[in-house]
Amino acid sequence: MVDMPTIASLQTPPGTGGIAVITLTGPQTRRITGEIFRPHQSQDPAAGQAGLSTKNSGMMQLGFLRDGAEKLDEAIVATLPGGAVEINIHGGSASARLVMRQLVKLGATVAPQASPVGFDPAHPQWSNPAMGWEMLTALPGAATLLSASAITQQWTGGLSKLAREVLLDIDSGLTSQALLAGRAAELRCAADGLELMRKLLDPAEVVLAGPPNAGKSTLANRLVGRAVSIVHSQAGTTRDWVREQAIVHGLAIWLTDTAGLWEVDHIVDSQAVSRAWGRIEQADLVLLMGCEKTVDMPAHIPPEKILTLTSKADALPSHQDRQAAKALRVSAITGEGIDALKNEILTKLGLCDINPAKPRAFTERQANLLNEAAQSISQNDLAKAQTNLTHLLE
CATH class of the missing domain: 3.30.1360.120 (Probable tRNA modification gtpase trme; domain 1)
Structure with a gap:
């Protein structure tokens, strides 16, 4: 049995x-x-x-x-x-x-999850149906217009256009070694785009960290665009982390405001600090803030995952201003450095200057078929490459 x-x-x-x-x-x-x-x-x-x-x-x-x-x-x-x-x-x-x-x-x-799409396409012969269904399934995860555009343009152009062009080259007998090598490279590049597309559909985790009263909650509210964290001049106002979605130059991130990192004796404060470290450990990027005090990050957190900020730049004494010259200066009150901070966040996450029309796989199935087609072209098995690319589209 x-x-x-x-x-x-x-x-x-x-x-x-x-x-x-x-x-x-x-x-x-x-x-x-x-x-x-x-x-x-x-x-x-x-x-x-x-x-x-x-x-x-x-x-x-x-x-x-x-x-x-x-x-x-x-x-x-x-x-x-x-x-x-x-x-x-x-x-x-x-x-x-x-x-x-x-x-x-x-x-x-x-158990396979049922597709959220509960309707038929407007035309029974719609183009690139396999990619079309994947597009409709992926779109609910797109939090911004740029993310949605990056998905839809793979169906209307981008990835489908690249696949059609390679199929046309093969059908037309345009099979010089130089051309085929270039096409194989394009297909592999499109497959590698899956990592970026996943970041668009599953936003990165960005955590604000630093000592108490470093301005973390004020900056969180500024980046999110509304009051999501309580702000008070008394240190230690934030006892537990607060996580909200923020839109940074058209792309979504998850932004977490945490309790100040300091040595504490009180059990509630120690739990707050412990939970803050838990969020830091899981972050894709840590915004390490400080004005009068700083906090050292553990050695196992890679430096490329840390962006050091000098907060409260509008209130810094001149001597501290000079000492903080190497860190990015920001003021959530005046807006100083906020645009530069957004650019740095996207740079650290590998999300700068995204062209939504560039061919990129947005499902693992697509990436696998693109790599298989590229491998087939490299081995001069053009019939198999045609099969791979046809399955990609249809």
Whole structure:
């Protein structure tokens, strides 16, 4: 008898949302959940230090999802009737991917997620249908017009145009070695564009860090464009991190304001600092702020992930102004340096000067077919290259 699989299913649709919901059903549900989930404090003595409570269905527990010692995300886990489990995590697609990947490592099978597209195209013979469906599936994740344009232009031009041109070259007998080598390079370049397109659909995590009263919350409000963090002259106002989406020159990022980093004795303050370090560890980019004081980052955080800022530039004494000459000067009050900061953020993230019409894969399927077509061209197997590119489009 073949064992029934344990199914992990992402219930929430693609796109921006506050939470993501994953259900786990099947014979290995309790074992898998016990290995990935650690409750903060169990109220059920029978639960031990790991896994779910043994109480009736409907019980909810707060804790962390883990990959060994590494924390993946904070989660609320609920037992459902019939032994199923519901896992509620933060809504970023990166968090959902990490959790689903770990569930697979522990033995779960991922259920294919239904396409969010519930309508037929206006014309039954629409061009490039395979890429068209992928475009419609990806668009809910585009948070800005520039991101949406970068996706749609791959269908109307960009990637589809490149594929059609290579197919036409082959059909027309334009097969000189120099031309084919150039076409193979173009296809590989388009495949490599997947990394950038993923950043457009899954915005980078940027964290504001620094000592108390360095102006982190004021800068967060300035970059987001509205008051998302409480601002006060008293140090230590921010006790827990606040995460909001900010639009930087037409591109979305996740911006997290954190508690000030300092040596503390009070348990609440120590928890706030600990949670701030947790966000810093997971960041794609840390904006390290300081005016009168500075904080050293751990050696394992690469320098390229750190952008050092001199904050409160409008209020700096002249001697500190000279000392801070090597750091980017910003003032969230006057706006000094804000535009330069936005440019530096995009530069650090590799998102500067994006041309949305440039051919780029935006799904793994597309990238694989482009690389296969390039390899086939390099091996002079033009028939196989034609098949790869036809599958890419149709």
